[in-house]
Amino acid sequence: MSKPRAFALIPAAGMGKRMGASMNKQYLQLGGKPIVARTLQVFQDSPLISGIILVIPEDEIPYCRREVVEKYQLTKVLDVVPGGSERQHSVMNGLRALQNLAAAEDIILIHDGVRPFIDEGILQQSIDLAGSGVGALVAVQSKDTIKVVRDGVVISTPERSTLWQAQTPQSFRYGQILQAHQQAVQDNFVGTDDCSLFERSNEPVKIITGSYRNIKITTPEDLVLAEAFLSQQGGGQP
Ligand SMILES: Nc1ccn([C@@H]2O[C@H](COP(=O)(O)OP(=O)(O)OP(=O)(O)O)[C@@H](O)[C@H]2O)c(=O)n1
Numbered sequence: 745m746s747k748p749r750a751f752a753l754i755p756a757a758g759m760g761k762r763m764g765a766s767m768n769k770q771y772l773q774l775g776g777k778p779i780v781a782r783t784l785q786v787f788q789d790s791p792l793i794s795g796i797i798l799v800i801p802e803d804e805i806p807y808c809r810r811e812v813v814e815k816y817q818l819t820k821v822l823d824v825v826p827g828g829s830e831r832q833h834s835v836m837n838g839l840r841a842l843q844n845l846a847a848a849e850d851i852i853l854i855h856d857g858v859r860p861f862i863d864e865g866i867l868q869q870s871i872d873l874a875g876s877g878v879g880a881l882v883a884v885q886s887k888d889t890i891k892v893v894r895d896g897v898v899i900s901t902p903e904r905s906t907l908w909q910a911q912t913p914q915s916f917r918y919g920q921i922l923q924a925h926q927q928a929v930q931d932n933f934v935g936t937d938d939c940s941l942f943e944r945s946n947e948p949v950k951i952i953t954g955s956y957r958n959i960k961i962t963t964p965e966d967l968v969l970a971e972a973f974l975s976q977q978g979g980g981q982p
């Protein structure tokens with residue numbers, strides 16, 4: 745049997761509303777390069793990755809192909825497909841696009857288009873763990889005390905040592921994550937990450953300890969932080 749390959753699925757079909765910018769946040773410049781191009785570059789440069797599926801709002805596809813994929817010579821991008829109304833729907837469209845490319849045993853690393861600070865070590869650990877048949881979740885321990893609140897009133901305070909902040913990549917065998925997404929469609933379930941779908945199928949999900957730098961660029965202050973991280977690691981263009 746041939747060795748499983750690894751593919752990246754990059755959901756980048758959100759609207760970036762919380763950033764409040766005049767263009768979709770993923771095209772904002774970070775060190776002189778669009779955020780989404782920086783994220784894709786990590787997968788492009790990794791010898792571990794066989795190909796990339798990029799999910800983009802339908803009306804942005806020509807712009808994104810021209811200004812991101814072609815401009816930065818992201819030759820591993822095998823397809824650019826339209827997203828859906830929720831992140832989960834965008835991921836499902838990406839999984840469908842993989843149907844003729846990936847085998848059930850191949851590994852899919854699902855990674856937010858706006859998390860540019862991942863590295864080869866995290867990709868390697870994700871592929872190894874997902875290859876053992878479990879869901880591989882990159883996460884960090886919560887630094888803050890987290891409250892459960894309803895209508896402005898605190899309901900409970902979960903013990904902090906049990907709380908982890910889910911990041912991406914979240915990685916799985918293709919056959920398993922496709923099935924978890926199909927089940928969610930059948931059950932009308934919408935989750936905010938892919939592991940939650942896997943958990944519903946009673947499949948184990950294990951943690952890979954990530955980095956507090958692996959931020960999801962969501963609000964304007966995240967962009968300030970991201971610029972600081974980048975200049976600390978000495979990176980501008982390209
Ligand atoms: N329907 C959606 C919603 C989100 N995403 C992607 O999922 C990632 C994480 O989402 P988030 O940072 O919350 O992005 P947005 O949904 O764009 O942000 P907002 O809620 O502020 O509009 C992003 O790369 C985003 O483009 C997606 O592919 N399809």
Ligand SMILES: C[C@](O)(CO)[C@H](O)COP(=O)(O)O
Nearest residue numbers: 831856910911912936937960
């Ligand atoms: C998948 C994720 O990045 C894990 O933290 C996150 O849930 C995505 O957030 P969104 O705002 O729901 O797109």
